[in-house]
Amino acid sequence: xxxxxxxxxxxxxxxxLLQEVLTIKGYRVSTAAEPEQAKKIVxxxxxxxxxxxxxxxxxxxxxxxxxxxRMAPNTPILLLTGAVFDRQVVRDTIQKKVASxxxxxxxxxxxxxxxxxxxxxxxxxxxxx
Amino acid sequence: xxxxLEQRVIGFFAVMVVILxxxxxxxxxxxxxxxxxxxxxxxxxxxxxxxxxxLSCLHAGDAALRTxxxxxxxxxxxxxxxxxxxxxxxxxxAKALTRHGEEKDLQNSExxxxxxxIKERIDFTGSVxxxxxxxxxxxxxxxxxxxxxxxxxxxxxxxxxxxxxxENNLLKQRDQExxxxxxxxxxxxxxxxxxxxxxxxxxVWLMRDDLAARRRATRAxxxxxxxxxxxxxxxxxxxxxxxxxxxxxxxxxxxxxxxLDHQLRYSQLIINSIYELVFVVSxxxxxxRINPAVSHQTNWEPxxxxxxxxxxxxSLGAEPSAGASQQNPIVFAMHEGxxxxxxxxxxxxxxxxxxxxxxxxxxxxxxxxxxGAVITVRLQNGSRKPA
Numbered sequence: 001x002x003x004x005x006x007x008x009x010x011x012x013x014x015x016x017l018l019q020e021v022l023t024i025k026g027y028r029v030s031t032a033a034e035p036e037q038a039k040k041i042v043x044x045x046x047x048x049x050x051x052x053x054x055x056x057x058x059x060x061x062x063x064x065x066x067x068x069x070r071m072a073p074n075t076p077i078l079l080l081t082g083a084v085f086d087r088q089v090v091r092d093t094i095q096k097k098v099a100s101x102x103x104x105x106x107x108x109x110x111x112x113x114x115x116x117x118x119x120x121x122x123x124x125x126x127x128x129x
Numbered sequence: 130x131x132x133x134l135e136q137r138v139i140g141f142f143a144v145m146v147v148i149l150x151x152x153x154x155x156x157x158x159x160x161x162x163x164x165x166x167x168x169x170x171x172x173x174x175x176x177x178x179x180x181x182x183x184l185s186c187l188h189a190g191d192a193a194l195r196t197x198x199x200x201x202x203x204x205x206x207x208x209x210x211x212x213x214x215x216x217x218x219x220x221x222x223a224k225a226l227t228r229h230g231e232e233k234d235l236q237n238s239e240x241x242x243x244x245x246x247i248k249e250r251i252d253f254t255g256s257v258x259x260x261x262x263x264x265x266x267x268x269x270x271x272x273x274x275x276x277x278x279x280x281x282x283x284x285x286x287x288x289x290x291x292x293x294x295x296e297n298n299l300l301k302q303r304d305q306e307x308x309x310x311x312x313x314x315x316x317x318x319x320x321x322x323x324x325x326x327x328x329x330x331x332x333v334w335l336m337r338d339d340l341a342a343r344r345r346a347t348r349a350x351x352x353x354x355x356x357x358x359x360x361x362x363x364x365x366x367x368x369x370x371x372x373x374x375x376x377x378x379x380x381x382x383x384x385x386x387x388x389l390d391h392q393l394r395y396s397q398l399i400i401n402s403i404y405e406l407v408f409v410v411s412x413x414x415x416x417x418r419i420n421p422a423v424s425h426q427t428n429w430e431p432x433x434x435x436x437x438x439x440x441x442x443x444s445l446g447a448e449p450s451a452g453a454s455q456q457n458p459i460v461f462a463m464h465e466g467x468x469x470x471x472x473x474x475x476x477x478x479x480x481x482x483x484x485x486x487x488x489x490x491x492x493x494x495x496x497x498x499x500x501g502a503v504i505t506v507r508l509q510n511g512s513r514k515p516a
Binding site for chain 2: 011013014017020021024082104105106107108109111
């Protein structure tokens with residue numbers, strides 16, 4: 001069974017692009033624009049990876065990270081945001097909460113490589129769980 | 130060359146067909162002759178048998194006649210009459226058998242001669258029997274002694290043997306002819322089959338080079354097809370790879386565009402959210418960008434300030450340490466690459482009103498070169514919007 005990745009972002013273009021790329025790579029991708037929708041997916045169909053921005057409409061990214069960690073403590077979170085610019089700040093603060101952090105200005109290839117590093121091959125969801 | 134070869138092959142096959150037709154025709158003719166000859170042989174044998182039976186019946190009739198002449202018993206008379214009757218029947222059959230066939234004239238004449246002799250014999254026998262009935266045995270004996278019967282009987286026997294001998298000779302002759310014909314037919318058959326075989330070998334020999342050339346051409350075509358297939362597969366793989374690469378590049382471009390757009394909007398959002406007035410100026414103090422707070426506080430629209438000198442909206446105090454040629458403190462600070470913190474200035478609105486403000490300046494560096502400056506202006510405590 002294909003590995004499941006959840007993408008949480010309030011920008012539809014970002015969600016669609018990520019879904020398109022990761023589907024091509026062989027992953028099963030769900031998307032959510034709002035925290036409630038994302039939490040529902042995590043509860044009903046736990047993903048192997050959560051990709052999220054912390055600027056989300058009707059919610060706060062940092063709060064949502066804590067909620068995800070409570071709901072699915074073993075699921076890694078990749079923070080993909082363009083809101084924080086200072087790398088040192090990221091290392092000292094945000095990266096302690098998530099498995100990985102990438103700036104949105106990073107290349108798509110870099111983002112996919114990081115996702116593959118975090119969840120591995122797209123086809124062995126059973127082994128991963 | 131190829132057409133010539135085809136013409137030759139067709140010619141050879143035509144000859145083979147003609148030979149086969151000749152052999153078949155010859156065989157059919159021989160079979161018909163054999164059937165005809167067989168009929169003739171059967172009839173001839175039958176004819177010989179009938180002639181021999183005529184002779185046998187004659188002898189049997191004579192013996193029965195002599196017995197009758199001695200005994201005068203009517204039963205003996207019936208025996209010779211019966212024998213003579215059979216003789217006449219055999220003679221009739223022999224005559225009927227000689228009505229057809231190649232030798233009918235000769236046979237007919239001999240059979241007619243035999244018939245005449247037998248008729249004479251029967252007539253004589255009738256007179257003897259009549260004499261026996263009227264004058265007794267002596268009268269019959271006298272008649273027989275007076276008649277040269279022995280000579281007539283001998284003629285019949287010689288003629289019958291002659292006929293039989295002639296017919297046997299004809300049978301031998303026919304047999305020899307049949308053997309020769311069979312031999313000739315076998316020779317034709319073997320010769321025809323041999324000739325056809327030779328022609329077939331010749332055709333194969335003629336076609337050998339052509340077949341080899343065709344095989345070579347087929348192999349070359351197969352190799353060319355295989356190479357073409359490999360090239361097509363290789364090209365297809367390249368195209369698929371190029372297509373994937375293009376898709377990847379397209380996705381990358383879309384992602385970069387989205388990311389930059391997001392970044393720009395985010396940066397813009399931050400700048401637009403600053404309460405202080407922000408000016409970005411060039412090294413010559415021309416305004417290149419302002420935040421919405423500037424328009425809000427001065428009523429100048431961005432297009433009225435961009436590319437204009439900063440003096441139009443902000444009047445600065447002279448830099449105390451600057452020389453006569455560098456009266457503007459911001460220009461002086463940019464030149465030295467240092468910041469200005471919280472200095473006095475006067476803000477000029479579009480309507481001509483003024484308001485005291487505090488400003489700071491940070492040089493704008495691009496790769497360690499100062500290309501301009503960011504000036505933030507804060508209204509002094511208690512001051513209100515001058516417009």
